[in-house]
Amino acid sequence: MKKRIETEVIHSGYSSDQHHGALAPPIYPTSTFVFPNAETGEQRFAGEQEGYIYSRLGNPTVKMLEERIAVLEGGEKGLAFGSGMAAVSAVLLGLTKTEDHILCSQGVYGCTFGLLQMMEEKYRIHHDLIPMTDPEYIEEHIHPNTKVIFIETPINPTMALVDLEMISQIAAKHKITVVVDNTFSTPYLQRPLEHGCHIVIHSATKYIGGHGDVVAGLVVSDAETINFLASTTQKDIGGIMSPFDAWLLLRGLKTLPIRMDRHCDNAAYINEKLKQHPMVEEVAYPGDPQFRDYMIAEKQMDQPGGLISFKIKGDKKDAQRFINSMKLIKIAVSLGDAETLIQHPATMTHAVVGEESRAKMGITDNMIRISVGLEAKEDIWADLERALELYSNSGMTETETV
Numbered sequence: 380m381k382k383r384i385e386t387e388v389i390h391s392g393y394s395s396d397q398h399h400g401a402l403a404p405p406i407y408p409t410s411t412f413v414f415p416n417a418e419t420g421e422q423r424f425a426g427e428q429e430g431y432i433y434s435r436l437g438n439p440t441v442k443m444l445e446e447r448i449a450v451l452e453g454g455e456k457g458l459a460f461g462s463g464m465a466a467v468s469a470v471l472l473g474l475t476k477t478e479d480h481i482l483c484s485q486g487v488y489g490c491t492f493g494l495l496q497m498m499e500e501k502y503r504i505h506h507d508l509i510p511m512t513d514p515e516y517i518e519e520h521i522h523p524n525t526k527v528i529f530i531e532t533p534i535n536p537t538m539a540l541v542d543l544e545m546i547s548q549i550a551a552k553h554k555i556t557v558v559v560d561n562t563f564s565t566p567y568l569q570r571p572l573e574h575g576c577h578i579v580i581h582s583a584t585k586y587i588g589g590h591g592d593v594v595a596g597l598v599v600s601d602a603e604t605i606n607f608l609a610s611t612t613q614k615d616i617g618g619i620m621s622p623f624d625a626w627l628l629l630r631g632l633k634t635l636p637i638r639m640d641r642h643c644d645n646a647a648y649i650n651e652k653l654k655q656h657p658m659v660e661e662v663a664y665p666g667d668p669q670f671r672d673y674m675i676a677e678k679q680m681d682q683p684g685g686l687i688s689f690k691i692k693g694d695k696k697d698a699q700r701f702i703n704s705m706k707l708i709k710i711a712v713s714l715g716d717a718e719t720l721i722q723h724p725a726t727m728t729h730a731v732v733g734e735e736s737r738a739k740m741g742i743t744d745n746m747i748r749i750s751v752g753l754e755a756k757e758d759i760w761a762d763l764e765r766a767l768e769l770y771s772n773s774g775m776t777e778t779e780t781v
């Protein structure tokens with residue numbers, strides 16, 4: 380019987396009966412696996428016998444995590460990688476060849492943008508980054524060589540949303556694979572496969588791990604796609620996950636629902652407070668009824684998540700000055716950790732994107748991204764409010780800055 384996600388995050392992919400009753404899963408820190416004889420080795424390499432061969436091709440602890448994430452996303456199989464970017468690159472390079480085309484949401488994480496540039500320059504795998512709002516406009520950008528539609532939703536760091544159902548309907552018409560980077564939402568808040576998308580990617584470094592102590596990536600899809608990726612770009616490029624990191628993620632996942640509930644509650648509170656502050660020009664939070672994409676959030680997300688981006692009145696220097704006066708909140712990239720993290724996308728996560736593309740994505744120099752942590756929401760706001768007061772009292776007046 381299908382169980383609820385709060386149960387699956389704890390139990391799926393692991394059975395203590397098969398591990399001496401150990402409640403917590405064992406870590407198998409082994410590079411290779413001993414064959415009882417040469418014939419077994421031959422059969423395993425030929426795929427005629429189940430069993431492990433070498434940890435780049437599969438490891439028992441990593442497999443537990445792969446099974447768990449597949450259940451959570453509602454896919455047939457999962458695949459683990461050494462980073463979110465290892466996952467993104469294995470998927471995009473796996474699905475395309477020279478002269479193919481990738482249609483991508485206008486905003487994506489900076490290194491995904493960098494990867495697309497590299498694929499263009501080195502391998503002539505083309506891409507277009509377009510706003511994924513108008514179906515007709517999207518279809519105009521689909522060509523006979525378009526193999527993949529790649530989207531983030533919410534988009535890092537603007538928080539713009541893409542309608543998953545609309546995209547998968549267009550893709551089905553043209554027989555194109557839809558890949559969704561679900562890092563910001565996690566399967567607790569959004570399950571793209573339920574909306575007809577084909578492949579889900581996570582930077583598990585973020586909410587899935589949840590404790591800022593691991594860099595990792597995950598992919599979920601149907602068995603055929605995962606077997607293909609496992610035997611091509613994962614095996615041969617080799618960006619695999621270590622058994623210890625898989626163990627950390629199995630542990631982190633157990634508390635995903637309760638952590639996400641708190642992240643979302645805290646973010647909703649911070650959104651309200653930021654909106655009311657005179658030094659804040661604009662706030663982007665999918666849970667806000669005034670947010671442009673609120674209706675999409677209502678349709679496809681169970682809750683709006685823990686990320687907020689906002690623009691303070693002023694320029695780059697002002698944004699940096701504001702960030703510098705944090706005391707509790709940490710100045711750091713990454714997101715989804717217990718600690719509230721603040722960063723300046725234009726000079727940090729999206730610096731690599733370049734000024735012109737940043738402008739198209741809507742990333743301005745006065746934009747700040749905050750990953751709202753698990754601390755008491757009043758303490759998080761007190762830190763932000765104190766910094767905003769300092770900032771507004773330091774010679775900058777509202778009229779000078781607008």
Ligand code: LCS
Binds near residue numbers: 462463560582712
């Ligand atoms: N996809 C998204 C949406 C991301 O935000 C990131 C990293 C990645 C993929 C890549 O994952 P990684 O290889 O780092 O595990 N995002 C970061 C960010 O916003 N701040 O620091 C890293």
